[in-house]
Every structure is written in C-alpha cells, then in structure tokens.
Amino acid sequence: MGTGALLIVERLEFPGGPARGRGSRPSPVHRVVRTLIRAGMDLIVLVTPPDCLEALQKHVARMSVLCIAPDSGAAVLTLLGTGLVYLQDKCSRILVSTLDYPFFSTETVAALLEPDAPLLRPVCGGREGYPIRLFSSMIPQILKKNKDESEEHLGLNEILNGSGLSCTGLEVEDEGAVLPSQRAFAPPQTAIFPELRLRxxxxxxxxxxxxxxxxxxxxxxxxxxxxxxxxxxxxxxxxxxxxxxxxxxxxxxxxxxxxxxxxxxxxxxxxxxxxxxxxxKFEKVAQSLVQEAFRNCFPFLCPPHPRSGEVRAETSPH
The missing domain is CATH 1.10.10.10 (Winged helix-like DNA-binding domain superfamily/Winged helix DNA-binding domain)
Structure with a gap:
C-alpha cells in the first residue's frame, strides 16, 4: 500500500475560489496540498464538515485531491475518524494535520516517511509540530480509545494522547512545521516550485x-x-x-x-x-522526474538536501 495524507479542514478558512491577482498569497489549503503533491503522496484526502464540503471541492478543483465529509458532525474526532477509516485499507503510512499548520516543508514530509517509529511528529527548537505520521495498523486503537470521550472539545493532540500510544519526535530544521497560521504575522516566503498537471x-x-x-x-x-x-x-x-x-x-x-x-x-x-x-502511478513518477529536473535546472532556488532527521526519545502529544 502507498502513502496517504489526511488534512482536517474544520472551518471555512479559504475563500470561495483560488487566490487570484498579482501579489495574492496562496490559501492555507492550497499551500498544504501543493506541499503534499510535491512530496509525492499517493493519495491526499481532505475531510471537512458536511456544510463545508461543496465550497472546499470548488476551492481545490483539479488539484488531484479527494474531499470527503461525515454524514453529520463537525468535531475533530468525527472528521479524523471519517478520514482514517477511508484511508485505512488504502495506505500503510498516513500523514495527518489540521489546517492550523500550513507551513511545513516537503523536506519535513520526506523525513517523516523514513523512520519506522509507529507514531512520529516533527520537532523544531523543542516545539512539537505537524504533520503527524502514523501507521494504518494503529487506526483501530486510536478510534477505539476515543469513542467514549466527549468529542466536542477534543483536538488532534488530545485524541492521539487519549489513544495511549507514545509519539516519537523527529528533529527537523523547519520552523514552518511548528508555526501556526494564526500566529504567523510574517509567514515563510512561498518558495518557487514547478506545478505539473497531466492529461x-x-x-x-x-x-x-x-x-x-x-x-x-x-x-x-x-x-x-x-x-x-x-x-x-x-x-x-x-x-x-x-x-x-x-x-x-x-x-x-x-x-x-x-x-x-x-x-x-x-x-x-x-x-x-x-x-x-x-x-x-504516472502522476507520481512524472512529479518525481519534474522535481529532479527542477533541482538540476534551478539549483539556486532549491534548498540543500536535508540532513537525516534525528529521532529523539519518545514523547506524548500535548
């Protein structure tokens, strides 16, 4: 099975359509989706409350992602469960994030996919960040441990902490992984990257x-x-x-x-x-080849190859 990504979109944090006009910034949704596409995800799923689904689908139209919603409910646990159940038999490794942290890099995504720790998250400067990487085999335990909880006020960290699973921290040099969008008065500058749409x-x-x-x-x-x-x-x-x-x-x-x-x-x-x-498969292979060609043709636009991440002692989400 391949590698999947699950983005929890709790609220309407995006405009009615793609950002347009010179100088406009990409929406948090577009930023995360493009990062995940460039990182070579096999399947990207966005889960949102039912009343947000149509607007979200329009916002990410033709971005090679799948938008889904539960039959009812908007709590994080409901959204997480809907997304994880969908991905459970399709992907062996799953990256999970909320839309509050849209600035993590492709290098961080790549680093998270390498270690064999079952539950893993990036750590920068002593702060825990996103996305969180888990094995699909852990999904039943995560959902079972939280099914009796009052779900209305549970966040992603509380849900994972409530599963009883220990989380391992992976040291990365990526401040964007720990930078919440609502606190980002000066967000990281958007990198120049190639975007490929195949027909x-x-x-x-x-x-x-x-x-x-x-x-x-x-x-x-x-x-x-x-x-x-x-x-x-x-x-x-x-x-x-x-x-x-x-x-x-x-x-x-x-x-x-x-x-x-x-x-x-x-x-x-x-x-x-x-x-x-x-x-x-064609999309994934072509994206990889384009990224390699981009690095060869525009080396001055590409960051140096990241150092191997250091897996630190196990921690619990907080």
Whole structure:
C-alpha cells in the first residue's frame, strides 16, 4: 500500500475560489496540498464538515485531491475518524494535520516517511509540530480509545494522547512545521516550485486530475450521481465526461447495475480500475522526474538536501 495524507479542514478558512491577482498569497489549503503533491503522496484526502464540503471541492478543483465529509458532525474526532477509516485499507503510512499548520516543508514530509517509529511528529527548537505520521495498523486503537470521550472539545493532540500510544519526535530544521497560521504575522516566503498537471490525449484531451477524481469518487460511492454531487457538477455533465473518456480510451470504464431495492449502483470496470491506477502511478513518477529536473535546472532556488532527521526519545502529544 502507498502513502496517504489526511488534512482536517474544520472551518471555512479559504475563500470561495483560488487566490487570484498579482501579489495574492496562496490559501492555507492550497499551500498544504501543493506541499503534499510535491512530496509525492499517493493519495491526499481532505475531510471537512458536511456544510463545508461543496465550497472546499470548488476551492481545490483539479488539484488531484479527494474531499470527503461525515454524514453529520463537525468535531475533530468525527472528521479524523471519517478520514482514517477511508484511508485505512488504502495506505500503510498516513500523514495527518489540521489546517492550523500550513507551513511545513516537503523536506519535513520526506523525513517523516523514513523512520519506522509507529507514531512520529516533527520537532523544531523543542516545539512539537505537524504533520503527524502514523501507521494504518494503529487506526483501530486510536478510534477505539476515543469513542467514549466527549468529542466536542477534543483536538488532534488530545485524541492521539487519549489513544495511549507514545509519539516519537523527529528533529527537523523547519520552523514552518511548528508555526501556526494564526500566529504567523510574517509567514515563510512561498518558495518557487514547478506545478505539473497531466492529461491523456487521443483525438482530444480526455483524462486528467478532474477525471481521476470522478472515477475515484464513483468507486468510493458506488454511484455516478453521488460522485457528481461531491464534485459539485451536474449529473448530465458527469455522464458526458464519462462518455468522452470511454470513447477516447476505447473500452467501457463504468459498470452500471440497474434496479434493485436501492435503485441500482455504478462501479469501475477492470479497464476503469487499471486506467485510474496507471494514471496515479504516472502522476507520481512524472512529479518525481519534474522535481529532479527542477533541482538540476534551478539549483539556486532549491534548498540543500536535508540532513537525516534525528529521532529523539519518545514523547506524548500535548
């Protein structure tokens, strides 16, 4: 299994659309997502309260991320549980963060993925930061230990502390990992980096980040209609995109089952699953090659290769 990232978006901390205009700063959501994409995450999931889902989907449209929400509830424990359950059988290692800490670097993400400590977080200047890296095998214990707690006022640190699991600190030279956005009067300067959006083309472009998200949601929801709703698009537009995909790909991608007590369902065919898996792998490999080319062509824009992090004595989140 691959490596996933879970970003907990508790509140509407982003504008209605992408930041535009010269001199505008990226939103915290865009900043974190771009960092995770550049770090080579296999799957990035944003979990938010139900009433924030549509706005969040519009805000990160075509960024190769998946937005989900619980059926009800907005507490951190509810959001965390929804995201972890979704990722549990898809990723072996998961990075978790709230939107309060958007400034951690790709180098910190890479350092967190190397050690074998089950629960790991960055530490800079004696302060514990984000994201927190955990193994998917720990998810049942984390959720079980907290299920009887009054969840309304629990934060991510309290939830992990309540699991009874010890957390290991990884020393990093990254002040952004411990810098809360609400205290950042002078946030770290946004680095220059390459951004790659890949599309497959035959007679015309037919498969890219948006199409990838649509297939992922159909497989998850088992419904084209629900997948379209989650993406904030009309049902008719969703089917047109699917028909164009199948025409250009040359094989059925969606298996639609009619009728039944629940009104039928949809899923990916073997061709659809193969296309989605290959595209995700293609994205990851291409991103890695672009990052290497960027470092070779723009060495003066790239930080020196980070030193290996030092894993310190075990601590508990606080």
């Amino acid at each position: 497959l083309v035959r007679k015309k472009p037919f498969f890219g980040p948006g199409a990838s998200e649509l297939l992922s949601l159909i497989e998850e929801a088992q419904s084209v209609r629900l997948a379209c709703q989650r993406m904030g698009m009309s049902y008719s537009k969703g089917w047109k995109i699917l028909c164009d995909m199948e025409e250009e790909w040359g094989a059925p991608l969606i298996l639609r089952r009619q009728g039944g007590r629940n009104g039928g369902s949809s899923s990916l065919t073997s061709e659809g699953k193969a296309l989605l898996e290959a595209y995700r």
